[in-house]
Amino acid sequence: MTSTPTALIEVDGIGKNYGTVVALRDVSTVVNAGEVTCVLGDNGAGKSTLIKILAGVHQHDAGGYSVNGEPVRLGSPREALDLGIATVYQDLAVVPLMSVWRNFFLGSEPTVGAGPLRRLDRRTAKETARAALADMGINLRDVERPVGTLSGGERQCVAIARAVHFGAKVLILDEPTAALGVKQSGVVLRYVAQARDRGLGVVLITHNPHHAYPVGNRFLILKRGRSLGSTEKADITVEELTRQMSGGAELEELAHELREVPGA
Amino acid sequence: MTTTVDPKPEPAATDERLPSNAFLTTMVVRPETGAFIGALVVFFFFSFAADKFLTWSGAATWLDDSATLGIMAVAVALLMIGGEFDLSAGVMTASTALVTAIFATQVGLNVWVALLLSLVFALGVGALNGLLVVRTGLPSFIVTLGTFLALQGLNLGVTRLITGSVQVTGMRAADGYESAGFVFASTFPVADTPFQISIVWWLGFTAVAAWILSHTRFGNWIFAVGGAAPAARAVGVPVARTKVLLFMGTALAGWLVGTINILRFTTVQANQGIGLEFQFIIAAVIGGCLLTGGFGSAIGAAIGALIFGMARQGIVFADWNSDWFMLFLGIMLLGAVLVNNTFRRRAERLRR
Numbered sequence: 001m002t003s004t005p006t007a008l009i010e011v012d013g014i015g016k017n018y019g020t021v022v023a024l025r026d027v028s029t030v031v032n033a034g035e036v037t038c039v040l041g042d043n044g045a046g047k048s049t050l051i052k053i054l055a056g057v058h059q060h061d062a063g064g065y066s067v068n069g070e071p072v073r074l075g076s077p078r079e080a081l082d083l084g085i086a087t088v089y090q091d092l093a094v095v096p097l098m099s100v101w102r103n104f105f106l107g108s109e110p111t112v113g114a115g116p117l118r119r120l121d122r123r124t125a126k127e128t129a130r131a132a133l134a135d136m137g138i139n140l141r142d143v144e145r146p147v148g149t150l151s152g153g154e155r156q157c158v159a160i161a162r163a164v165h166f167g168a169k170v171l172i173l174d175e176p177t178a179a180l181g182v183k184q185s186g187v188v189l190r191y192v193a194q195a196r197d198r199g200l201g202v203v204l205i206t207h208n209p210h211h212a213y214p215v216g217n218r219f220l221i222l223k224r225g226r227s228l229g230s231t232e233k234a235d236i237t238v239e240e241l242t243r244q245m246s247g248g249a250e251l252e253e254l255a256h257e258l259r260e261v262p263g264a
Numbered sequence: 265m266t267t268t269v270d271p272k273p274e275p276a277a278t279d280e281r282l283p284s285n286a287f288l289t290t291m292v293v294r295p296e297t298g299a300f301i302g303a304l305v306v307f308f309f310f311s312f313a314a315d316k317f318l319t320w321s322g323a324a325t326w327l328d329d330s331a332t333l334g335i336m337a338v339a340v341a342l343l344m345i346g347g348e349f350d351l352s353a354g355v356m357t358a359s360t361a362l363v364t365a366i367f368a369t370q371v372g373l374n375v376w377v378a379l380l381l382s383l384v385f386a387l388g389v390g391a392l393n394g395l396l397v398v399r400t401g402l403p404s405f406i407v408t409l410g411t412f413l414a415l416q417g418l419n420l421g422v423t424r425l426i427t428g429s430v431q432v433t434g435m436r437a438a439d440g441y442e443s444a445g446f447v448f449a450s451t452f453p454v455a456d457t458p459f460q461i462s463i464v465w466w467l468g469f470t471a472v473a474a475w476i477l478s479h480t481r482f483g484n485w486i487f488a489v490g491g492a493a494p495a496a497r498a499v500g501v502p503v504a505r506t507k508v509l510l511f512m513g514t515a516l517a518g519w520l521v522g523t524i525n526i527l528r529f530t531t532v533q534a535n536q537g538i539g540l541e542f543q544f545i546i547a548a549v550i551g552g553c554l555l556t557g558g559f560g561s562a563i564g565a566a567i568g569a570l571i572f573g574m575a576r577q578g579i580v581f582a583d584w585n586s587d588w589f590m591l592f593l594g595i596m597l598l599g600a601v602l603v604n605n606t607f608r609r610r611a612e613r614l615r616r
Contacts, residue, residue, distance in 0.1 A: 106488050
């Protein structure tokens with residue numbers, strides 16, 4: 001794996017310990033503009049730890065993390081956002097009881113007026129939210145609707161559209177399809193592809209190789225906090241990806257063992 | 265972390281679901297709807313049941329009763345929308361009055377200076393409540409129960425130490441009493457009936473709170489930190505600062521009510537205010553606040569306090585035993601919680 005001048009994010013031999021537990025060790029990959037880097041792995045593989053480091057929630061203990069070629073150590077999600085790294089968390093993407101437009105602008109609300117009379121520019125906010133969503137192909141009749149009344153896929157899309165709108169250069173998606181049905185997953189993956197085609201670097205975390213393969217350019221497979229390598233799409237098939245991800249060798253061993261159990 | 269699995273595929277066209285969503289949207293956008301209907305019912309009921317209720321002097325009485333409760337209920341509603349409770353809010357109204365009274369009558373300061381000092385004290389306690397909650401991550405219920413008990417003890421202990429009794433009197437003789445009293449405890453005539461200025465404070469406080477909630481960034485953050493704090497934090501909302509400011513807001517309201525009380529009655533009992541904290545929460549819940557946070561209304565809380573005041577005084581006007589008030593209160597509260605819960609359930613079911 002080589003870094004190119006277009007690398008938005010590069011991690012090199014990155015590691016993280018929680019106390020004595022090694023959550024992540026020696027993981028390297030790269031995220032380029034207009035490409036999707038997929039991070040695959042089973043539960044506890046270290047996917048969450050990796051994205052939390054990328055998103056500024058946690059800090060790495062070892063290795064190097066650079067954004068646009070500059071080594072960084074992000075102290076907070078706000079710092080990551082300021083560098084153009086936006087994260088959409090699986091369950092935490094939106095506030096269900098708040099309206100679509102309030103969610104869309106949460107944390108970056110447009111205001112008018114000054115001093116104690118500084119207030120939300122509600123009209124601009126609503127119109128911008130509606131336009132930005134329509135731009136991503138999401139047509140909502142009413143941006144006053146509470147986000148909780150949208151379907152799971154629509155909610156992810158609102159969060160993605162929000163990140164794109166606020167000029168994210170890197171979009172980190174934490175298992176965006178995990179809680180969704182087949183059709184909704186397709187909708188979300190379409191927006192992932194759309195964000196990629198707009199020139200964003202996308203980090204897609206998933207444990208479903210069939211979701212990762214169609215949109216991904218590069219696949220980083222994690223297992224028990226270690227990297228099984230970062231592979232270009234040309235060098236791997238979806239079958240191989242599935243095999244590696246599910247720990248193919250171990251599965252074969254398990255199959256053997258099960259065969260030896262009498263009556264199984 | 266649990267993941268919810270969608271059991272059934274989503275319909276391709278979401279339009280079929282529009283009617284139910286439109287209904288939910290209306291109800292969710294207007295959390296005070298239920299309280300408003302309740303207030304109308306209570307108003308008409310007592311207008312018929314008690315002759316004195318629907319007179320100018322009657323209205324002055326139940327509006328005054330609603331006013332001081334309402335100021336607190338509105339502040340408590342904002343805090344509850346932000347996902348926290350403040351059990352020290354009731355006792356705070358006594359603490360601030362005591363601080364003001366002690367500085368004005370025992371130290372001999374000008375009332376305005378004493379008010380400023382008690383304001384600093386109140387904001388300090390509010391900030392302490394908030395910081396304890398956000399730093400420790402403990403439920404605010406238990407943290408503010410602690411400060412509630414501590415303040416209760418301080419009120420009695422310090423008052424007895426300084427005055428030798430459990431009350432502070434003599435505000436009338438203090439410097440600046442006239443002007444401060446005019447601002448916080450005077451009356452204004454409507455149809456030859458004196459109305460308490462506290463009613464104006466209540467309406468003003470409610471208007472400002474409602475405006476903050478729906479028209480400012482801070483209001484947006486209040487809903488967000490109560491509705492889903494991790495999501496809010498992830499998009500850069502200063503969750504801790506928002507919560508601390510909300511606790512300082514209830515303390516500020518406590519100071520305002522304490523000030524109104526001490527200047528009107530010129531005397532304060534050290535054990536005043538105990539038990540009021542639940543009335544504030546009840547008024548906020550009747551006004552449409554969810555106990556789980558993230559949803560509610562300042563205007564709703566003000567209406568909740570109005571229902572409270574109308575019922576409490578209406579029962580007196582109707583010559584009933586005031587014991588009935590508690591029965592009424594219990595039924596109101598249960599009704600409000602059931603209605604709120606229904607909305608919440610609907611929102612959660614449709615969320616899939």
